[in-house]
Amino acid sequence: MEKFTLDSGDIRILKVLQKDASLSIAEIAKQAGMSQTPCWRRIKKLKEQGILRQITAVVDREAVGLGFVSYAFVKLTVPSRKNMEEFDRLMRIWPEVVTCERITGAVDYLVKVVTEDIKSYDNFLCYKLLNSELVSDVQSRIVVSTVKETVALPLNE
Numbered sequence: 715m716e717k718f719t720l721d722s723g724d725i726r727i728l729k730v731l732q733k734d735a736s737l738s739i740a741e742i743a744k745q746a747g748m749s750q751t752p753c754w755r756r757i758k759k760l761k762e763q764g765i766l767r768q769i770t771a772v773v774d775r776e777a778v779g780l781g782f783v784s785y786a787f788v789k790l791t792v793p794s795r796k797n798m799e800e801f802d803r804l805m806r807i808w809p810e811v812v813t814c815e816r817i818t819g820a821v822d823y824l825v826k827v828v829t830e831d832i833k834s835y836d837n838f839l840c841y842k843l844l845n846s847e848l849v850s851d852v853q854s855r856i857v858v859s860t861v862k863e864t865v866a867l868p869l870n871e
Contacts (some may be wrong), residue, residue: 718763722871723748727756728765732866735769772865780828783857784835786843788823791850798822801848810838821853832856 720728726746730737737745743753760766775781790797798816805814805825813826825843829835835854843852 716763718765720765723752724756724760724765725869725871727753727760728867728869731757731766731769732869736771775828779830782829782831782835783860784827784829785855785857786823786825786827786839787821787853787855788825788843788849789821789851790823790848793822797848801846804842804846804848808838808842810834810842821851 723746727742730742730745739750739754743750746753757766790801801823805811810827810829811825812828815824816822817824827835827838829838839852843849
């Protein structure tokens with residue numbers, strides 16, 4: 715991915731949007747210390763460049779009945795390019811998977827899974843993850859308490 719040079723105005727806008735993307739252009743501009751038209755143009759440019767990939771809502775998972783979080787360390791049977799591409803495809807279509815990262819070390823992937831409860835997680839493991847011939851081993855770590863959860867990046871001006 716191409717890296718773009720951001721000036722302090724762009725970064726101020728991004729910081730405002732990371733806190734609350736539902737604000738009006740007028741409010742974003744005010745908080746970013748600029749007038750509305752240049753602010754709107756900058757946001758448009760940030761979208762066109764792919765820096766702003768999407769504007770979305772953050773849903774409280776527990777409020778919607780998704781109170782169980784687990785991290786699965788996944789080892790592939792054979793970590794070939796073809797198998798990684800197929801595993802990546804599966805990760806993108808399974809809604810329980812909220813984050814999937816290919817990592818270095820003794821395992822191939824770190825997968826964050828969100829479900830209703832431990833029984834739902836067990837079903838995910840048995841009927842999806844372990845049902846795949848691509849997977850040779852899964853080690854799960856159950857989250858007992860979330861200390862910090864954010865999608866905001868640490869942007870510096």
